[in-house]
Amino acid sequence: MIIEKTRLIEPYGGELVDLLVPRAELVAKTAYANSLPYVQVSSRVVCDLELLTIGAFSPLRGFMNQADFQSVLDTMRLADGVLFPMPITLPIELPAGVKPGDEIALRDSKNNILAIQTIEEIYQWDLEETATKVFGKYDARHPIIAEMHRWGKVNVAGPLEVLRLPPHLDFAELRRTPEETRAVLETYGHANVVAFQTRNPLHRVHEALTKRAAANVDGVLLLHPVVGMTQPGDVDHYTRVRVYKTLIDNYYEADRSLLSLLPLAMRMGGPREAVWHAIIRRNYGANYLIVGRDHAGPGPDSQGEPFYGPYDAQEMVLRYADEIGVRPVPFTEMVYLEDEDRYEESSKLTPDAKVRKISGTQVREDYLGKGVPLPPWFSRPEVARILADSYPPRHRRGVCLWFTGLSGSGKSTTAEHIVNLLLEKGRNVTVLDGDVVRTHLSKGLGFSKADRDTNIRRIGYVAGQIVRHGGMVVCAAISPYRATRHDVRNMVGDGFLEIHMATPLEFVERHDVKGLYAKARRGEITGFTGIDDPYEPPLNPEFTLTAEDTTPEANAQLVVDRLVELGFVLKG
Helix, strand or coil: CCCCEEEEECCCCCCEEEEECCHHHHHHHHHHHHCCCEEECCHHHHHHHHHHHHCCCCCCCCCCCHHHHHHHHHHCECCCCCECCCCCCCEECCCCCCCCCCEEEEECCCCCEEEEEECCEEEECCHHHHHHHHHCCCCCCCHHHHHHCCCCCEEEECCEEECCCCCCCCCHHHECCHHHHHHHHHCCCCCCEEEEEECCCCCHHHHHHHHHHHHHCCCEEEEEEECCECCCCCCCHHHHHHHHHHHHHHHCCHHHEEECEECCECCCCHHHHHHHHHHHHHHCCCCEEEECCCCCCCCECCCCCECCCCCHHHHHHHHHHHHHCCEEEECCCEEEECCCCEEEEHHHCCCCCCEECCCHHHHHHHHHHHCCCCCCCCCCHHHHHHHHHHCCCHHHCCEEEEEEECCCCCHHHHHHHHHHHHHHCCCCEEEEEHHHHHHCCCCCCCCCHHHHHHHHHHHHHHHHHHHHCCCEEEEECCCCCHHHHHHHHHHHCCCEEEEEECCCHHHHHHCCCCCHHHHHHHCCCCCCECCCECCCCCCCCCEEECCCCCCHHHHHHHHHHHHHHHCCCCCC
């Protein structure tokens, strides 16, 4: 369906102009766009395009040119000095022959034409520099850094003519532009608005926190959850929005709270992202933002350490609060006071206070993972039911066993034994073996780095779909590159378990019945992993095995025993 409104974006500070045009003219523009070279942009770019169009990223009006991009990396400011901490770019693989002055069509993954881009600039960007400056360090375990490896190698910038916004068929009544949100908030009659950024279900601790924040400033709560792209493995937004709606309808004051959805693609950028969230919420009408512990943190790095300090984000938002016009409402950890049936910040309690708390990990593993109901002091009964329905016990959920290691390290043999043990225990299993996949799913691909990455991501995509629908899948492929494996981990989510077959090169060469290593040593095979092409071992895998001094049966039993401990397989 083509909407009757098109928006012309003048980049770098121009006014956002709504053009009401006859349908025939818009149809003509779409026909013209169909004649142009095109790129299919990622889901992340689609989210960015929508928020640029509706003014959520104001003062930014288009994808950044090189001057703005470099300035944001170096100073957290656009080239004109305006604060904007997150680079918003259009990284693409340029169609053949396209040059500055040309136009291209931007299509989404379903081939819908969204916009026409007039190219004024084409510039290179450096992945390691960008990652280091935005996220504080280069670590491929960061979900966005892993994803960046498959972004286009050049950024393009110039005026955009948006023909249609991305279609949203879900929760349409909760999707409001900044202008629409501000208009609703004005009807509440309060000067202050406190925004709450969330990508997780809300439990009673969040309820207490948000109500207290609004009361502290005598304002309205803008419950503003992200429903674009969040951390891989997060609870899906359909489940989360059902939770938010239930709470807003039953436990919040109608004239003091507003639920509205934000189609943002998060970067999990910690302190920088928190400042960005404050700017976005200012555009939606808020003048306060609740900033919790490790706001927009991506979880552990490759060494198992946090990327950011727990209160770094709060400190950075406070530093820029006057400039943004949004002040942080900081909270430390909140815990439940059992004797008083209420929540309180732990920093305000005496050491002998009787408290209870449940971490997010415990919710996933000890309660939902084992089918144990969440206690009423922790979660409203309606919320507990929604989560239990959406997240069954672990033995009924999907899981991916991802084998990685050198050719001949024992991946396929060990995987075969694991599959048989799992079938004995009543779990249905799909096997995606590297050699078999290349015969079918990846037929025609070569062994260049690009083709290898494509092959692994295809396996990862299929594995992710199997896991999402509750299946168990065993994948055995060399998958030599660390960043690509991290990207696959993101595709699969929480059910991804990496098994490193760390069999030494000397051992696999001695036991190479196919003679492949000998051919590679003689130069008859080129680009062979471990010889003239690198293998990047995992830094923190869930399992580390070897074929040396043990048997495939023993290795398989170790893995299955651990799956039983984790709850993915029932005992017996």
